[in-house]
Amino acid sequence: MIMNQSIIGNIIGIIGNVISCGLPTYIQIIKSKDVKKFSPIPYLTTLLNCLLWFFYGLPIVHPKSLLVITINGIGIAFKVFYLIVFLIYAARQVRLKVMKLLALETVFMIVVVTSVLLLIHTTTKRFLVMGILYIIFGTCIYASPHVVMKLVIQTKSVEFMPFTLSLASFLNGVC
Template structure:
């Protein structure tokens, strides 16, 4: 019964993660359309790639015992493909300074992934120690990934606008971290559960901020329409006034 429940939660976790990793598609459709990255940050996608690489390695039989963490491998493998695609799109449409920033972040990320793979393979000779080592590095990566939107949260609080904090990214981040926390607890695997204990409250924080400042965005969005309406009335009044003056002038001349 427990194994079936664990498998069911793992499948739901995969579905939630798929939504999380594919959520930025809407953002990058806008980037491609406008041919500009505007104020969007690439940091969350680079950290998500780092996280996916580590947990794909964690779930493979080299680290885990056989295929006990097969759901972890499948979804994180797909995550690698999606995150790489987003980073490449961002790189194509970023400014020169933005491209330089992406490159400077990618080099240490790739280096840390390769170093983790090499150390876990050649320095440890049993699955338990390999899982502890890779899981510890993965814990840091996961906490970084879940906390990376705090960069955007700072902008949201400062500007009182959620324009650059996509709702679906925040929502699926919360749902996914909740499901994988449950999966880790059911598997008695604290390595999988621990980072999500951080991800849940951070995801909730983003959703609360979105609800708070979204209303203000709507209010601000409505005000220009009101101003436009008033100015159009003013224009009509001015036109009528001018017409009246013109008629008066004709009568006077007559």
């Protein structure tokens, strides 16, 4: 039996959706009531990733993208929850930095959504523009774990780069 590309794409999409949930580090933060040296950057960039993909999957940009909308809606909820936990346990200076970055992401998304909806009038062109934009930002987003790699090298400890989270990120990127 030969499967067509649509079925294979859906299967890979569902696997990617399940893997996207990953194994969150917020459990360690809650247990220790401290963010330690965990970096919020991968979660901030992942939130931006989910926001871009969610907008991309909306029918006004790309019709028939239910998997894209569902996983990224769930992803947004997970990342917002993580960032709330992070903000609760972070030092004041770190909290302010994260809040500034969240404000910057919000402004960026407002500009993207407004520009795309007002300046581009067909779903085909919106799909193309958002695809190009995502390629640019997706490259940056998948590079964000390198911030944690720097910490691993400096401390000579993998404590802040859990293997399971790294594996989940890798497998999700493959899917």
